[in-house]
Amino acid sequence: MKLQRIALIVFVGLAFAFAGDRIPDYWNLMIGSAFTENHAYPVLQKICDRAGGRLTGTVQNEKAQDILIGELKALGLNAKREYFEIPGWVRGDDDVRMLEPTERKLRAVALGYVQKTPGFQAQVVFGFSGQKKILDSLNIKNKIVLIGYERPEKGQRPLRAQVIRFAADKGAKAVLFINRKIGGLCLAGTSSFQGDPAPIPAFSITKEEGLWLKRLVTSGQKVVVQMTVRSYCKPVKTSNIVLTLPGKVKDKIVLGAHFDSWDLGQGSIDNGLGTAILFDVARLIARYHPNNYYTLEFVWFNGEELGLWGSKKYVARHQNESILAMINMDMTGRVTGFDAMGFDEFVPLFKELVPKLTGFNLTQAVTNKPWTNSDHAPFMLQGIPVITTNAHLDKDQVNYYHSFGDTFDKVRPDYLAQSAAVISILASELANRPQMHLRRHSKKQIKQMLEHFGLDRILKSENEWPF
Template sequence: MKRSIAILITLVFMGGLFSGDFNKQIWRQLSGSAFVDNVSYPVLQRICDEAGGRLVGSKQNEKAMDILIEELKKLGLDAKRESFNMPGWVRGDDEIKLLEPTERTLRCAALGYVNQTPPFTAPLVNGHSGQKEILDSIDVHGKIVLIPPEKPKKGKQPLRSEVIRYAAANGAKAVLFVNNKIGGLMRAGTFSFQGEPAPIPGFSITYEEGQWLKRLLETGKMPRLKITTRSYCTPITTANIVATIPGKVKDKIVLGAHFDSWDFGQGGIDNGNGSAILLEVARLIHQIHPQNHFTLEFVWFNGEELGLWGSKKYMEKHGNEPIAAMVNMDMTGRPTGFNAMGFDDFLPFFETLAENLQGYNLTVGAISRSWTNSDHMPFMMQGIPTFTLTAHLDKDQGRFYHSFGDTFDKVRSDYLSQAAGVISIMVVELANRPQLPFQKLDKEAVTRMLKKFNLDEILKRQKEWSFE
């Protein structure tokens, strides 16, 4: 019966649409097993329910590592921890209390790398969009700055880290960022990609309470608040998880996904989805097609949410090794196509692959559009070809990004199966085509690519630009 179901699934998703020299039989086996034998959903349930939110350095993060290694070893994969040091951050019992014109404790979430400060009381002021020229023009000295979710009338929207620096330079005491999503949600995030402590506390607060504070200011009620910051920065030792399937050559393709998450919810979608799909792809290839030309290295990166620390540290350790390509899985949903991420020489390969996987309804086909702030970035910055899927997430899967609602109940097992099937097929094809243009780009070519997609500006603003 199980075999019959597998055959039916492969007929539906393969549709008989194969051409070229693709390995049709292997495709069918990978696709069928991704649905019938998939283990990623129950493993992700264990990680979400038994460990929970996985902020790097926390007990929950350590528990998740134990579960992942245990489950990978059950599959016959020799998984190991690869330790590294990084600037850590611990969330404390932070408090924001409205004292005037009435009393209330507000819901708040400190940004990563906000450091412990003595309690203080200060008046509130509207910082509008938080642009430098605005904060320079109003009196924020000794005050708490409220940043509503409004777009600038002109110019660019500043990053939260930029707003905090602008406010601190003008003598502000703290910054409150009002979430743009309704429903009592706060949005976690990091102040810095380099790990330095924020100069003043920065918090996310709910849309509803933020709008209330804004109305009080607009009606001249002059709110006063008391802030107690107990979160703190501290050096930590943590680890990535690495499992390797040796190939005929030492040149390797790295497949990666971060398994850490913010601590509010359970990290079901960000990045439970990606880390579970990576586990399933490892299972599929290990069990069905373990003999490949390239070595395949599966890496569950840690510390992504605080600044891509796991992938940065991986590249510090392994960057001089022969890495042919990197495939990233971050918040991966139902596949709609392939993204060559600016490495345009691979577009013909992905276009042909997409055409031959029409049963998966890959409506986007193949594109080449680079972006930042996920674990492919340290590889891309070194000129290593990086790829990912284009994918669809349901409304509720994306709505709770970095908030309490990112829980296991949002995860869809069919999306995990579809993504694992497509990625395993893609990886087997990549891993056995040494004739593909796996050449590493030089620094000048990387610079041109990043500028082509206007990524130099955001990288400079994040202090991540190292090319000029």
């Protein structure tokens, strides 16, 4: 009797302790299904192995879109394409070859928007980190400028797009950027965030060959390189993939991830991860919590790598709609917390969610610091509050960023499952809290916020500062 009574008191006490924050059943269903029926991993495998690297405008990109739309359809989810045209770029069989002091074809990767250029030869000069002041002080006319990866002793390291402009202005023939990472890796990337053709050819070369060239040049030996560029710029028609889950009201929360990738590897980490997590979040919410207050829109953006084209086009096309928040997934590893990105209104929700997700070990619980250069940026610049997650990636998952080794073998199904579970909970909570009074911020507020966090300098150097 006595024992039973004690047990009853303990039980009632516990029930009261948890009554305030009882975990809704659908949370547990979503978490369970994310781990046991995980769709993110096999869908990503299909995209990576059957289509591959998804540079916007390529057949691989189109093929992967078909796979994704087909997989959604198999779940009864009808996604549509939203078409748009952008300045595109096609990688050709470029040839960069040392002729003096010895002949060797260099491993070189053209930056996006580099244009077709008939073969030419030129002497190589070392341009340090490519600051304007340094390039102005050197004789680089008709030369190929070799740029190191070291940080300059004074001032900021310019972006590759800026270095190309500085070098072209001084009459240089081309630029070679030495990659920072060891192991024969090149670093793909765009040469213009606005899709302008590069004024002169620009390539990423490996650290090993780059340091060899630098040793020769800086010790006074003559180095001649021959270059033939077959890559070229071309307008392309492409599309974002959009899946809408209508809510009680038309005001929406957008969940986004870029779908395109560079072409060197399979784009499995950047951004196969976000692509696949978004897929499973759509599946989990559609299945376990389809009726929400706000409309949820899942968007797979195209053209991110060439200059955030898909998200820019989406924001422009939907500018008259009420978009209350955007959650972005880019190279999302195992989620370790939430980032309010300078939008303080999200912090109380995050602080409420983290202690309810104890088993997920969210060690970077709540941060509030914005960053740029992914698809949330066009939303943020329009005053739409954005959210990203803090996340952990293993060393070999990050190491091959924009390079040959970004392949499916590095993807971890447990990380995908964990992230899909956490982000499904975040999104479904956000979609049912009209009391949060989410709203767009004014241009003035956004400008101040970005300046406060020092993002104005980066955006200005990319010609992406709209204020």
